[in-house]
Amino acid sequence: MAALFTLRAAREDDRRYLDSYTYREGMDYLPSLERVTVAVNADDEPVGFIRISLGRAGVARVNPIVVHESWRGYGVGRALIDEAQDAYGELRLVSRGSSKAFYDALGFEPCAWDLIESDVIEDCDGCPLFDECEPCPMRRADRS
Numbered sequence: 041m042a043a044l045f046t047l048r049a050a051r052e053d054d055r056r057y058l059d060s061y062t063y064r065e066g067m068d069y070l071p072s073l074e075r076v077t078v079a080v081n082a083d084d085e086p087v088g089f090i091r092i093s094l095g096r097a098g099v100a101r102v103n104p105i106v107v108h109e110s111w112r113g114y115g116v117g118r119a120l121i122d123e124a125q126d127a128y129g130e131l132r133l134v135s136r137g138s139s140k141a142f143y144d145a146l147g148f149e150p151c152a153w154d155l156i157e158s159d160v161i162e163d164c165d166g167c168p169l170f171d172e173c174e175p176c177p178m179r180r181a182d183r184s
C-alpha cells in the first residue's frame with residue numbers, strides 16, 4: 041500500500057497552505073521557508089509542516105509544528121518530529137498545554153525555561169492567553 045503521506049522540503053507554492061494553517065492556529069506567519077518541512081498527500085498538497093529555528097548555541101527549536109485537523113492522529117506529527125530529530129539532534133520547544141499530551145507521547149520531557157532562548161520566551165511573556173495556554177518548555181535529547 042502506498043504511504044498516506046511523504047515528507048519533503050517546503051517550496052514557495054506551499055505558502056497558501058502553510059499561511060492558512062498558521063492562521064487557523066492563531067500563530068504568526070512563517071518568516072521564511074528555511075528549515076520548513078512539509079508532509080504532503082498523494083496530490084503533493086501539504087497536510088502539515090514543521091519549522092525548525094536554530095538558537096545561538098545551534099540547538100534546534102520546533103517553532104512551530106501544525107497538522108491540518110483532518111489529518112491529525114495518522115502519525116504525521118510524529119514523522120515530522122522524528123525526521124527533524126534525525127537532521128538536527130536535540131529538539132527543544134515551548135508546548136501549548138493543549139499539545140503537551142502529543143509531546144509526552146513522543147518522549148519529550150519538561151525542562152527549565154532557561155534552556156529556551158529568550159525570543160521564544162518573549163512570545164509568552166505578557167501574553168494575555170498565558171494562563172489559558174499553559175505553555176511548558178520541553179526537550180527531547182534522543183529519538184525514543
Ligand SMILES: CC(C)(COP(=O)(O)OP(=O)(O)OC[C@H]1O[C@@H](n2cnc3c(N)ncnc32)[C@H](O)[C@@H]1OP(=O)(O)O)[C@@H](O)C(=O)NCCC(=O)NCCS
Pocket residue numbers: 065104105106107108111112113114115116117118119134135136138139141142143145146
Ligand atoms: C499537536 C499536533 C501537531 C499532533 O499532530 P498529529 O499528526 O495528530 O500527531 P500524531 O498522529 O503523529 O500522534 C503521535 C502520538 O501523539 C499522540 N497524540 C497526538 N495528539 C494527542 C492529543 N491531543 N492528546 C493525546 N495524545 C495525542 C498520538 O496518540 C500518538 O501516540 P501513539 O503514537 O503512541 O499512538 C496536531 O494536533 C496539531 O497540529 N495541533 C495544533 C497545532 C499545535 O498545537 N501545535 C503545537 C504547537 S506547540
